[in-house]
Amino acid sequence: MRLATVSVDSHAVCVALLANGSRVDISRAIKMLMPDTSIDVSTMQLIIEGGQIALEALSAVVAAGEAGELKDLLVPEDAPLLSPIPTPRKNVFCVGRNYAEHIAEGERAQKEKIGITEHPVFFTKPPTSVVAPDADILLFPSVSQSIDYEVELAVVIGNRGRNITKADAFNHVFGYSILNDITARDIQRRHGGQYFKGKGLDGSCPIGPYIVTADAISDPQALSIGLTVNGEQRQNGMTSDMIFDIPTLIASLSEGLTLEPGDIIATGTPSGVGYAMEPPQFLKNGDVVVCEVSEIGTLRNTVRAV
Template identity: 70%
Template sequence: MDVSKAAQSLSGSSAGALKAGSMLHLIEGGADALAALSGLIADAEAGKHSHAIVASNASLRAPIPTPRKNVFCVGRNYAEHIAEGNRAQKQNIGVTEHPVFFTKPPTSIVPPDGHVLIFPTVSESTDYEVELAVIIGSAGRNIPKASAMDHVFGYTILNDITARDVQRRHGGQYFKGKGFDGSCPLGPWIETADAIPDPHALSIGLKVNGEQRQDGNTADMIFDIPTLISSLSEGMTLEPGDIIATGTPSGVGYAMEPPRFLKDGDTVVCEIQGIGTLSNNVRAI
């Protein structure tokens, strides 16, 4: 779709953002750019121009295919997930006083219907974790909880693929075991914040080959989204397009008896109420 028509009605950075055409530029363009794009879509649906909104043979990319930064992730943010992990590892860490943060590199991003990669010579314990991902819309540092939601552009689905054995091999720290290529399916799109009245009341689940593995609700987060944004932004600027994965409910493979990990050819489908489904196939390389 030609966005120059909408850009003509804007000025300064908003016009440039819409003309640039990428999701990151749209987010940076703020409310004016988003309103202009909505106008273009409305015109297309009304038949006011000939460009199709989505070509019939198009395939979706990840909504932010190449983030400027690593994806920010939150560990241990659902009580039942903490409990199942404690049982599986025969430990009792419990709930932490502050959120646990780690990151996944941009090279881990996978589009909808793309391949989750597993590396049998490196890991024999590749796992899944469905998560609600928050997309930051406006920059901020030391953001108060009271205004944290004002910095949210929207929400999408993220699957935090994890090589559990690699994670343990490297002292239990998160980055290496969660940073493989193909370990961060993202999508299918971003629902803007106004379309999700309460992100803390969404059903969230995951199926492997049609079998329900995870089935929870974002209401069960230990640290809510304002707390996560406020804590993460302490002394560190969050910028438009930054991605924050908010943790996963119980039902992960390593905590099952016996453990059940992903294998070549599996289909993994994540679903979050109000957003949609994110489907990916597993490929061993």
């Protein structure tokens, strides 16, 4: 299933997408189909926390919608998309240096040996960095002159767990989305090479357009992943090229650290980033950045100087 959050009369409404592209208001549909249920699906966070019961209810909504039974509960097509989880409860977990060719291009650009780490490199982006599909990637000219992009597959945690094994990792995944890890390279270097400040600016974490539930993805480690700037292909890879696969990331991150429903993990980016081009090509005001991951969709944002 494809699930999204849209804005209707300034209110966030969770919708399920039908095969023809129509959007069904999930909360209203469940109240109509299951008037006696106590399940709360008014937000994406609550849907995720609802677990298998919520997924079964959503399946009933989609089936009824495809059968034409929910025509009065469709959301207008022009209702703008919000980020699937508009304000995550916690920082977004991110993974650095997870594609070998990206590491290699970084070594060429920085003229130093970086190498593959023995364990995943983790950092975070604050909830205030999250922005919606079609919203602006903010450019702060007085703060940074080196804003870059990184398309990533995002994993959304469904089931709470700590010390999760690799064998059990996928049982903790609710679904997948697309994330653009916008990075201020000069700030990153200025602060000793640590990631948080350079990757935590407002507007630096577009996520969307949907969450695709885990059962609807054939193989999350066999997806094409790419990015264009103003129509020019910059990144083009496969999730199979990850150094640390999704079960390894979940197992490593959850060591002594509890992952909870709604947590988001960005899994790293393939080669083709702007700072490693010759000459470097950083984002500028008015640029249109489009991220795409097969079986999920397209995430489009425009850069705006403020």
